[in-house]
Amino acid sequence: MSRYLYSIIRCLPDPQTGEFVNVGVIAGDPDTGDWAIRRLSNIERIRKFASQAALEVSDRFIARITGEIDDARAAAEADTGEPLGEAWLNRLCRDHRNTVQLSAPAPVLAGHAEAALELIFRSMMIDPAMQPRQETVSRNRAIQDLRDAYNRAEIPGSLLKPRVRVFVGERLHSPIDFAVANGTVVQLTQAWSFQVTVIDDLSTRVKAWGYAIERLRRGDAARLVDAQDSVSGVSSDVDLQIVVVPPKTAHQGIAYEEAQQVFSGLGAAVHTLDDVDAVPARAAALLAARKQRTAD
Template sequence: MRGVRVRYDYWVVRYVPDPVRGEFVNIGIIAGKGDDWSFRRVGSLSRASRLGGAASHTDSFVKRIEDAIASRLDAVQALIPGTPSPSFGRGEIEDLRVRMNNLVQLSDSKPVLANTAREAADLAFELMIVDSDTDVQHRSRTRVVQKLRHAFELRPELVDHVARFHVAAVGPQETGIDFAVRDGVVHQLSQVWAFDVKDTRHLQTQIRAWNYLIGLLRIDGGTLAKKGRPGVEIPSRVEINAVFTPPTTADGEREFEVARDGWRRLGVEAIASSDSESIVDEAARLLTASSS
């Protein structure tokens, strides 16, 4: 059945160099409820480290600030369970919020409606955080995801067959999937990538990790699942789409060419975001063919 959004709570992780001045930079989001939790952090700490001192400070001083913030973010991330944990919940986050009163702090909780903790974290991140160099990428990616979601929702015959923000797994290896179309098995997987960003290092890491999992899937097949629910088979020959926003820099162009070569070798169709609605038409055709 079509997912119904429910209430999740989220907490903003803040860097506060001087509590007396009251200045801060938002650097992460914790979101969750029950046994479904997610943590998302900024890809760059440059904005936060600049807040920590005057422009005349040396690069090594700024680097020490970034390292101090990063170590605290690592500690927070280590507390968020990657798998359902009955011993972790809102009480642990509130206890952490009370104890974190120095360099890195947690805000009071706020509600957000979402289908999963990951989606809740993404929505709160978009609303509350500027991620410096990766911000353009995040915002353009979000626009394309929303465009595709609306396109699927306009097709009544597809609505009950579309899964959003699920996980594709091959053995213990997992990766996130933006959209999947399935009935008894998965017929189509689609992931959105944004290349209109100045710094492609974070994007490069994400794509290579995703491609690695897709390579395993092409050999052995896999499963598509949402946390705590039974998985659906992903055949090795499933249709896979990489929806992309075009690059706007030379670095982005180079990274796009590398990504496109990898996708070609993996049998992944590269589709420009301007043509993303063709995925919806193909999904309808695949479902019709499977039922005939």
């Protein structure tokens, strides 16, 4: 369970009166960028209170924020952008003081953004038409589960390095979600979710990532650079762990089969979220073995 923030989206047909109707909720983890937004499904109740013009304003707002969340998620998964943080939600609350307003951000404990929305809708939103939603698990969720697993295994923070880059040869480089290193790299771990809409882009990223790691496996000179620009050596036989969110559709399944071939060729151990604790357990065993060899 992690600390999530949420804000209730309100529609005020006449902002001067201060009367409002709740129309939706935004919830997310500002550290990982795992955000979600949901609109109230009981539209008839909203129409009894808000005019069509006011309702269209709130709908446009929800559509725009949905796009921002989707764009930020895609950028984060492609390692080309930073996750939406707490400042983003605070700005939304500060800047919208007219027909659309947001409640002050408040914390809630949840495992992921959709679970936070479910909790808030059940306890705070009047929505009898609400139906259970099929959960789509993002790569951000897998990264958070990995971080929690490393914490449970008590891997020292000084050895656990998130969001690093591996440089191979003179030109190749690739992002890595986590590395465990104590001078030299003991373990590299990457998360992938195949429950995505733009599956072709994901396939391209997996293959590009796999090519860089393949060159490392062949023995090309490699180094790891962390967020503090510290450099660690990476050997060709470094332990490689993959955590995957399996596909749900046939189209996603094709991309997953291609990715499995890449993972197998790299000699990586592949786990689902149900088996995520095996990753830090392997790291702990490798660290203990290295410590023993040093003592001997």
